[in-house]
Amino acid sequence: MMDTNINQTSPADGSxxxxxxxxxxxxxxxxxxxxxxxxxxxxxxxxxxxxxxPCWWGLSLAIIADPSGPTLYDAWIAIGCGFGAILMRGAGCTWNDLADREFDAAVARTRSRPLPSGQVTARQAAIWMSIQAALAFCILLTFSPAAIGLGIASLGLICIYPFAKRFTWWPQVFLGLAFNWGALLAWAAHSGAIGVSAVLPYLSGICWTLFYDTIYAHQDKDDDALIGVKSTARLFGGDTKTWLKKFGFGSVALMTLAILTSGAGPAELAFSALGLVGFCGHLVWQLKKLDIDDPDGCLALFRANRDTGLILAVFLGIAAMI
Known part of the structure; x- marks a missing residue:
């Protein structure tokens, strides 16, 4: 169900x-x-x-692909990815706001954020970003050497993303590259290396990101046009649903290949297929609900993608535990 309980004002309390x-x-x-x-x-x-x-997708598929099955350490990988996601999302968003503070001040939806509204200084934000990144690095050090290397490599994508909207109509690709990196990292944390089967859920996640973040970008398309910010929402315009169908199909097809190449047995395939059906069905539901000229509805549908990805993660997790 879409969330309509959204604060559309910029109250004096700083929210x-x-x-x-x-x-x-x-x-x-x-x-x-x-x-x-x-x-x-x-x-x-x-x-x-x-x-x-995507971290949980990658971990579950790595376990399915491993004849020895799950271990107690996999529980820590799942939990560590949770804490790492909180910290690195926080650090990444802080970096994004530092890079975009002038743009954010010119967009109605974002001018109430802490930096453009003056709640914090750029120096305070930079210190806060560094603290979060350092804590995330401590968690990363508990993973395999391959996962540590992948975690460090992801910093390049994180640094580039805020600037992508300045030079390409496809900044959502850069977001997808960064946001789904955890599928590779979690696979490597379990297996110690990555292969083709690890790359497939990563690519599936990128297609999924193009789907949900194009919806998200439709909130700001008018302001973005005024200030010269590029996005797939502006690029696709009235053809957005056609493109979203392609991204959704790509995501489902690539995840299907990931499952089929993982060496899953009959029971694992059955639960994974249930997750795929739920994942696909939720994407179809979003397409039916989408009105690209309704900013509130776009934000609610974007938020609904938690359920889209969680459906798949739950069933892949069950398959991994069999």
Missing amino acids: VADSVRGNWVDTRAPRWTRPYLRLSRADRPIGTWLLLL
């Missing part, structure tokens, strides 16, 4: 315009922490889910 009313940051967090938690998007957890779920 962000597109946060959900009554979120824990605005109501329960100590006041001095709120600007920093808003920088990390802790008041909008959907991004953490979208970063975490």
Whole structure:
């Protein structure tokens, strides 16, 4: 069900315009922490889910592909990816806001964010970003050497992403490359290396990101046009649904190949197929609901992608535990 309980104003208490009313940051967090938690998007957890779920996909598929099955260490990989997603999403969003603070000040939906609204300085934001990244690195060090190397390599994508909208109509590709890196990292954390079967869920996730972030970008297309920011929403315009169908099909097809090449047995295939059906069905539901000229509806559908990815993650997780 779409969430219509969205704060569309920029209140004097410093809450962000597109946060959900009554979120824990605005109501329960100590006041001095709120600007920093808003920088990390802790008041909008959907991004953490979208970063975490590909990690769980990759881990589950790595376990399915491993004849020896799951180990106790895999439980730590799943939990570590959770904490890492919170921290790296926070660090990445802080970096994004530092890079985009002038653009954010010119867009109605984002001018209430902590940096353009003056709740924190650029120096304070940079320190906060460094703290989050350092903590995430400590978690990364508990994984395999291959996973550590992949984690370090992801920093290049994270650094580039905020600037992509300045030079390409496809910044969503760069977001997909960065946000789904965890599928590779979690696979490597379990297996110690990556192969073709690890790359397939990564590519599936990139297609999924193109799907949901194009919907998200339709909120800002008018402001983006005025300030010269590029996006797939502006590029596709009235053809958006046609492109989203292609991205959705690509995501499902690539995940199907990932499952088929993983060496899954009959029971594992059955549960994985159920997850794929649910994943595909949720994408179809979003397409039926989508109105690209309804910003509130676009934001609600974007947030609904937590359920899209979680359906698949749950069934892949069950398959991995069989």
